[in-house]
Structure formats: C-alpha cells, structure tokens
Amino acid sequence: MKTRRIIATFLVFSLLLGASACKKKEKPSETTTELTTTEQTTTQPTSTTVDTVNGLYDPSNPNALNPLTGLQLMDPENEGMRSVAIVINNCYNALPQRGISEADAIYEYETEGGQTRLLALFADVNTVPEVGSLRSARVISSDLAAGTNSIFIHYGRNARVPDHLTEFGIDHVDGNNCSADSNSSANGPVVLGEGLFFWRDSTWLSLRSREHTAVSDGEHISAAIDYFNIDRVGETPLLFNFVPDNSVDIENGSPCTTLNVFFSATNDDALFTYDPEFFIYYKTQYGGEAQIDETSGNQVAVTNVIVLFADIQPHGDGTIDAYLQSGGNGLYASQGQMVPITWTKPTPNDPITIYNMDGDIVEVNRGVSYICVVDNDYESDTTYS
Known part of the structure; x- marks a missing residue:
C-alpha cells in the first residue's frame, strides 16, 4: 500500500509538472503496472464527497478519497468511517518498528x-x-x-490521560488492558483469547526489553473497537487543505532538499532528504540511520513534512505539557521547497490548521504527511538547505 501511495503521488506530480512544462523524470513501467492492477472496482463515492473535496475527486476512479492523504486510493466501503491513530515507540532501543511505512500520516512529538x-x-x-x-x-x-476524529489506540497511559480523555470525549482503546503475554505472527495466524486484541511479540521479547514489544494489527484493532462498543461511523475530516494541483504556496517557497528537525538533545537529527525523482522525502534519525519498517523493509518516505513549533513545558512530575491551544510558527516542505507557516488548534477536538504569512490557509500537496511537533526553544536548531 505504501508503494502504491508513492507511485500515485509520483503520477500526480508527474502529470502536473509536465502540464506546466517543468522537468520530470520517466517512471519505471513496472511500477505503473502495480498501481493499475491493484485497484478495486467498487461503487463510486457519493456526490456529498465530491462537493466536500473541492476538485480532488475523479469520478472515473472507482476508489474513494483518503481524507488523510487527499489521494483517491481508499476502499469505498470505508467512506464515512473514522480513522485510527496509533501510538508507536520511537526510542533507539525499540527499533526497527513495524507498520510505519504504511501509515497515511505520522505525527512525531517529544515525551x-x-x-x-x-x-x-x-x-x-x-x-x-x-x-x-x-x-x-x-x-x-x-x-x-x-483533532482528526480518530479512534485513539495506545498501550498504557500516564496518570493525567484518563481524566483528559473523559473530559473531551475522546474514544480510545488501551491495549494494556486487553493484551496477551506473548504471541507471534511469524508462527502463523495469531489466535488470542476472548477479550484480547494485543500481544507482546515473542521474537522481540528475546531481543529487546519487554516495554518495547507490544503489537497488534488492523484485524484485532477492529475487533477491539467493536468489543468496546466504540462507534466507528463518522467522517474523518481532510487532514489539510489538499489541492489537486501544485500548491501555490510551495511553488513560491525556498529550496529545501534537506530538513533537519531538532526535537531534543536526545533526538537531534530527524533528517528528511528530498528525492527529486519521486517527489518524496526519506527520513533518517539517530546518527543517519534510515527509519525502516521491519515488515516491509521500506524506509519512511513522505510527500509533505510539516514542523509545528509549540509551547512545551515541564509539568513538574517528570512529564511535559504541550500547549497546542497556543498555536505557533512552523515550516511546510514539499517538492524540494519550503515555506514558513503559522498554525492553530484551539481545542483538543479541533483540527490543526496551517496558514501562510498572508494569513491564508496553506495549500498542501496530496500525499503522506509527516508532522513534527517541536519545542519552541529548538526553532533555531531546526535547519534546512
């Protein structure tokens, strides 16, 4: 699926750049074959969707629009259903990760x-x-x-989370309360007991600390959502102001072929490097190591990189607070270009909205987005060229 998204994004930008007489490179023919043979023929999305997406929808394409990417690659059966947002470990001792190369969008934030x-x-x-x-x-x-109306999937929580979830009506599943001690998909289909939907991978248990071993998958997460009577019906809003053509904001941006995001002294080199052939940024971290999905073998690759500088302060109990309601400055990079932005998120349930320096909502290119939430104190340490 990740490969399909990269290919689809490449096709979108190839056509658009060709139409505007910009330089483009020829895509290998075998990847085109993969894209055209993996789509499903199903019912077309409704006219409501057409009205909502402002030109992103192609009626000749049988697939539905993915609201997190702006790409028309989603199974129409999922239209009108909520997305899921899953917390994944990113400390060095928990690498490699699984499943990250297939995500429609990724946030990275300090703990x-x-x-x-x-x-x-x-x-x-x-x-x-x-x-x-x-x-x-x-x-x-x-x-x-x-902010995306996602069902929140996590494995444990700190002491302040339960009251916050209740106060703001955030639907969630805590895998720590419904997990098997060990299992492994490498040994065949995972079979769990009644009321269990997560497990600690038996292979990882032999290689790393226990806290770095919890996993699940879509089948079991879906079953957990039903088991805990969470309503999965509900619109997932468009993640950003996606545009069917090249972002005007990006066209007027500064060159940005490398973007190094400084989260902290512990994680100071989240580096995104642009590949002009496929119009994507590849991510490395921890001394230049490629961020690899263990299952697919693919490196994390995205169309958009968005950095949100935020007011982050110590809470006093060893944890930190991110005051997202204060908004702030930021950066938006895509297609080898970058523009400064500002952003807002007034309440926990509000989406993040990004603006250009004229105060207009930024046009965002279709594709996978990687959003970094970074302490204001490190704004000057985040660099690009």
Whole structure:
C-alpha cells in the first residue's frame, strides 16, 4: 500500500509538472503496472464527497478519497468511517518498528527525557498491518488523535490521560488492558483469547526489553473497537487543505532538499532528504540511520513534512505539557521547497490548521504527511538547505 501511495503521488506530480512544462523524470513501467492492477472496482463515492473535496475527486476512479492523504486510493466501503491513530515507540532501543511505512500520516512529538514517539494515522483500520512497538498515551497524543476524529489506540497511559480523555470525549482503546503475554505472527495466524486484541511479540521479547514489544494489527484493532462498543461511523475530516494541483504556496517557497528537525538533545537529527525523482522525502534519525519498517523493509518516505513549533513545558512530575491551544510558527516542505507557516488548534477536538504569512490557509500537496511537533526553544536548531 505504501508503494502504491508513492507511485500515485509520483503520477500526480508527474502529470502536473509536465502540464506546466517543468522537468520530470520517466517512471519505471513496472511500477505503473502495480498501481493499475491493484485497484478495486467498487461503487463510486457519493456526490456529498465530491462537493466536500473541492476538485480532488475523479469520478472515473472507482476508489474513494483518503481524507488523510487527499489521494483517491481508499476502499469505498470505508467512506464515512473514522480513522485510527496509533501510538508507536520511537526510542533507539525499540527499533526497527513495524507498520510505519504504511501509515497515511505520522505525527512525531517529544515525551519525557527528550525521547519522541509517533502517532501513526490510518484512514481505514482494515489496512493497518502488524504495527508496533506500541506505547503509552500522553495528553498530546490524545489531542492529536482527537483533532482528526480518530479512534485513539495506545498501550498504557500516564496518570493525567484518563481524566483528559473523559473530559473531551475522546474514544480510545488501551491495549494494556486487553493484551496477551506473548504471541507471534511469524508462527502463523495469531489466535488470542476472548477479550484480547494485543500481544507482546515473542521474537522481540528475546531481543529487546519487554516495554518495547507490544503489537497488534488492523484485524484485532477492529475487533477491539467493536468489543468496546466504540462507534466507528463518522467522517474523518481532510487532514489539510489538499489541492489537486501544485500548491501555490510551495511553488513560491525556498529550496529545501534537506530538513533537519531538532526535537531534543536526545533526538537531534530527524533528517528528511528530498528525492527529486519521486517527489518524496526519506527520513533518517539517530546518527543517519534510515527509519525502516521491519515488515516491509521500506524506509519512511513522505510527500509533505510539516514542523509545528509549540509551547512545551515541564509539568513538574517528570512529564511535559504541550500547549497546542497556543498555536505557533512552523515550516511546510514539499517538492524540494519550503515555506514558513503559522498554525492553530484551539481545542483538543479541533483540527490543526496551517496558514501562510498572508494569513491564508496553506495549500498542501496530496500525499503522506509527516508532522513534527517541536519545542519552541529548538526553532533555531531546526535547519534546512
């Protein structure tokens, strides 16, 4: 699926750039074959969707529009269903991860000790591969999930999270309360007991600390959603102001072929490097190591990189607070260009909206987005060229 998204994004930009007489490179023919043979023929999306997406929908394409990417690659059966947002470990001892190359969007944010975690969003829970290692919730991750109306999936939580989830009505599943001690898909289909939907991978248990071993997949997460009577019906809003043509904001941007995001002294080199052939940024971290999905073998690759500088402060109990309601400055990179932005998120349930320097909502290119939430104090340490 990730390969399909990269190919689809490549096709979109190839056609658009060709139409505007810009330089483009020829795509290998075998990847075109993969794209055209894997689509399903099903019912067309409704006219309501056509009205909503402002030109992103192609009526000749039988697939539905993915609201997290703006690409028309989603199973129409998932239209009108909520996305899921899954907390994934990102400390060095928890690498490699699983499932991250298939996500429709990824948030990365700081937790305690300068470590970062990921929140991987999937528009269709049925497409979630085995994913992990799963980690515990923080208020910031619950708020990022709530802003997309996603069902929040986590494995444990800190003490302040339960009251916050209740106060703002954030639907969630805590895998720590419904997990088997060990299992492994490498040994065949995973069979869990009644009321269990997560497990600790038996292979990982032999290689890393226990807290870095929790996993699940779309089949079991979907079953958990039903088991806990969570309503999965509900629109997932468009993640950003996606545009069918090249973003005007990006066309007027500054060159950005490398973007190094400084989260903390612990994680100071989240580096995105642009590939002009496929119009994507590849991610490395921890001394230049490629961020690899263990299952697919693919490196994390995205169309858009968005950096949101935020007011992040110590809470006093060893944890931190991110005051997302304060908004802030930021950066938006795509197609080898970058523009400065500002952003807002007034309440936990509000989406993040990004603006250009004229105060207009930024046009965002279709494709997978990687959104970094970074302490204001490190704005000058985040660099690009």
